[in-house]
Amino acid sequence: MAKLNEKIKRTHYCGQLRESDVGSEVGLMGWIQTRRDLGGIIFLDLRDRSGICQVVINPEHSEAFEIAEEIRSEYVVAVKGKVALRPEENVNPKIPTGFVEIICEQLVILNKSKTPPFPIEDNINVDESVRLKYRYLDLRRPRMLNNILFRNRVNKAIRDFLAENGFIEVETPMLTRSTPEGARDYLVPSRVNPGSFYALPQSPQLFKQILMVAGIERYYQIARCFRDEDLRADRQPEFTQLDMEMSFVEVDDVISLNEKLIKYIVEQASGRKVDIPFRRLTYKEAMEKYGTDKPDLRFGMEMVNVSDIASQSDFKVFADAVKDGGIVKGINIQKGGQIFSRRQIDELVEKAKELGSKGMAWINLTPEGVKSPIAKFFTEDKMNELLVRMDAKTNDLLIFMADTDANKVLSTMGQMRLHLGKTLGLMKKDALEFLWVTEFPLLEYSEEEKRFVAMHHPFTSPMDEDIPLLDQDPSRVRAKAYDIVLNGTELGGGSIRIHSSSLQQKMFEVLGFTEERAKSNFGFLLQAFEYGTPPHGGIAYGLDRMVMLLQGLDSIRDCIAFPKTQNAMCLMTGAPAEVEPRQLRDLHLKVTI
């Protein structure tokens, strides 16, 4: 094995060679994708970060030829040779470099490789655990490399845009204090302070607010965050947020700046156009029309409230639901009567029950007239009124759900809408339907804790006109909070914060914090707020999710270089692992299992 650069200097990247390079003397370095040994002539496909090109070794160069006979997959080699145009009949149109090849003059093996456990190529079907164990090989695959490169472009676009707009990147501590509320913390024992623990940040929330008090005015950070909860395809225990905060802003300022940011990111990283401003829905509208706070707007099928008409029918299920304070909602599946057979409609009814509904009524508006098990309960007038309300046209299929629990109807119907969207192929993967959801409730009642908890977090500002309701009816207070939704997935969320220490104390009061507890957990924030806090607000994005969605991936694991498994383990390093007793002693810890 020769020293690097002893004989060959790298002059080009494999994937960039074109017909215009024909005749030039090049030095290439990379990995062997494949060797095709025809006996009297050997072809090597050489791969580097940029792509693949073919190297030809003729027997005239006996030294190189002997070396080429030894070469195996994933050997690291250096090649010196001349770029030549391939004879017409030997062009490979499948690769960008397929018109040319390197006539090898010198070949050096820089390093050997064991046979990889799986082929380094796209479209492999290999168990993810094998890929994770050999992540360094998995990342060599073009598709994975492309995800990493894409993510890098997203990060660069973020930094370029925010720097251009006066934002300052500030790092905040990873070792911080545990706070109540929210997810389970990852704890780090302190050696110097026996019995005390740091927590890894769930988000830099408090620090970024303090930075506003500090006069930074515009902050951002691509921040690693930690939550010790169970994993999912779109959830890892450590993940990355694009976190930002601005002073002297209201909701619309944050939203409009972020629309420009997202437009810039998508255009720079993907080269795709994005129209702004995005659509907006209030939380209430979203729930009433789509049954969720993160509607997928790639398709319509909005829910329609028909409680008033339904209550006047003789159909007991409808009438009773409304009478007992519930609602009846319908969805018009356009041309559904042509798409769904009677048997498939029955399957939809089954699906509705699976989703938690007591049942599902339907009306099929066939060219011959109304066909429906519930038609007999409606007078002709009421049926017509219902059809008009549902905007029903011939061949449309209308479905209805009713319950005394209005929220249950909304959520079940919302899930049914998603099921229909999926079944009917309406969720186009390449669509980008951004949406702001605004005016979230400030609080929600926790049955488990028998008290109000913050829906977003305890520092979210109520809407000015709702502040009086804090005392009267906390459940009705709306917040200056907003979520950004993409294709039915929550991309990020934020709010205008409370900047008055008295309002903040009031908020803790409503949340049932004693004064001592508020002081001990958040005293530093309350104290900071007493020293001239500017009005401020911000937003945080799940960056892994953003990359996943923009790249059309099914899991954030595919855009994280070294992700963890569902058991929160790293199959490559074996983390987490036991430690030496000495380390535990230093930390004053005793393991009890």
Added chain:
RNA sequence: GGCCCAGUAGUUCAGUUGGUUUAGAACGCCAGCCUGUCACGUUGGAGGUCGAGGGUUCGAAUCCCUUCUGGGUCGCCA
């Protein structure tokens, strides 16, 4: 914590009514031949504690129990 799916050569899988099986195939790997391949071809070869442990049985990859691992999902994720 609950539910569901999957663990058999390096990889992807077949084999599961318990016994003609010495557990097969493809790709990969190794060796020979081959001067225009690019899924090279061709001839031959090696390679397995059937995830682990226990049980039932004359006999277990196959049935039962426990457990581990990977994935999905509900709970959880301010």
